[in-house]
Amino acid sequence: MAIEPTVAIEPTMDRLPQWHDISTFLPARCNSILDVGCGDGRTLTLCPNIGFRAGIDYDPAAIRQARSTVPGGHFCVGSAEALPYPDGAFDAIVSCVALPYVDIPTAIRECSRVLRPGGVMMLSVHSWEFLNLLFRENKPNFTGRVFRVYVRLNGLFFHLTGRLFAYPFNRGVMESFQTDKRMVKVLAAAGFQEVVKLRRPISSFVATRRRTPDAR
Numbered sequence: 001m002a003i004e005p006t007v008a009i010e011p012t013m014d015r016l017p018q019w020h021d022i023s024t025f026l027p028a029r030c031n032s033i034l035d036v037g038c039g040d041g042r043t044l045t046l047c048p049n050i051g052f053r054a055g056i057d058y059d060p061a062a063i064r065q066a067r068s069t070v071p072g073g074h075f076c077v078g079s080a081e082a083l084p085y086p087d088g089a090f091d092a093i094v095s096c097v098a099l100p101y102v103d104i105p106t107a108i109r110e111c112s113r114v115l116r117p118g119g120v121m122m123l124s125v126h127s128w129e130f131l132n133l134l135f136r137e138n139k140p141n142f143t144g145r146v147f148r149v150y151v152r153l154n155g156l157f158f159h160l161t162g163r164l165f166a167y168p169f170n171r172g173v174m175e176s177f178q179t180d181k182r183m184v185k186v187l188a189a190a191g192f193q194e195v196v197k198l199r200r201p202i203s204s205f206v207a208t209r210r211r212t213p214d215a216r
């Protein structure tokens, strides 16, 4: 069964004014940045002065596009849940509306691992309000309606338990909405501190990787 993930029809960046201020959130020393779920690479074009810009996405077509959007960037096809980079490799990580499609606790732990202590992560997810705005954009068929029930239940389950489950009719697909409370808990559990919420309806957070040695 073909499942269409819930993505905005317009280009994502038009909807996320806070991403245009990205440089104000980056750490003072920032020579390397990773975009998790980079899509066509447009987020990395907002920070042209960072020497090492990398992106990962599980869609090979997106990675091909990203390579032409960001010449000199370092892109690879791969999964947010198993980042192919060494510990502490990056000064900053960005992830713009990619986490709603992944196993979030696993992906955030991976981000924490590859971020240096004191490094900064900026991410946007789908709040309940934003998910409903997206859902209003088109009328799904029966299969699509079943999938939307799954996305809502998965988000509720995530809020209550901190865990996510794959779409029962296609185990390779995962999608959910994210509440602020749960995101703050997941970030804290993965070793982030100073979690700052930016604005609604698109939930964005900026979080700093703890400096203490016990932080995971």
Ligand SMILES: C[S@@+](CC[C@H](N)C(=O)[O-])C[C@H]1O[C@@H](n2cnc3c(N)ncnc32)[C@H](O)[C@@H]1O
Pocket: 007, 008, 012, 013, 036, 037, 038, 039, 040, 041, 042, 043, 056, 057, 058, 059, 062, 078, 079, 080, 081, 095, 096, 097, 098, 099, 101, 102, 103
């Ligand atoms: C809504 S798009 C956002 C793309 C880009 N960040 C932007 O703002 O334009 C979500 C992206 O997440 C990627 N993605 C979904 N699941 C992923 C996973 N498990 N690992 C890596 N990338 C994933 C998709 O291929 C897609 O490019």
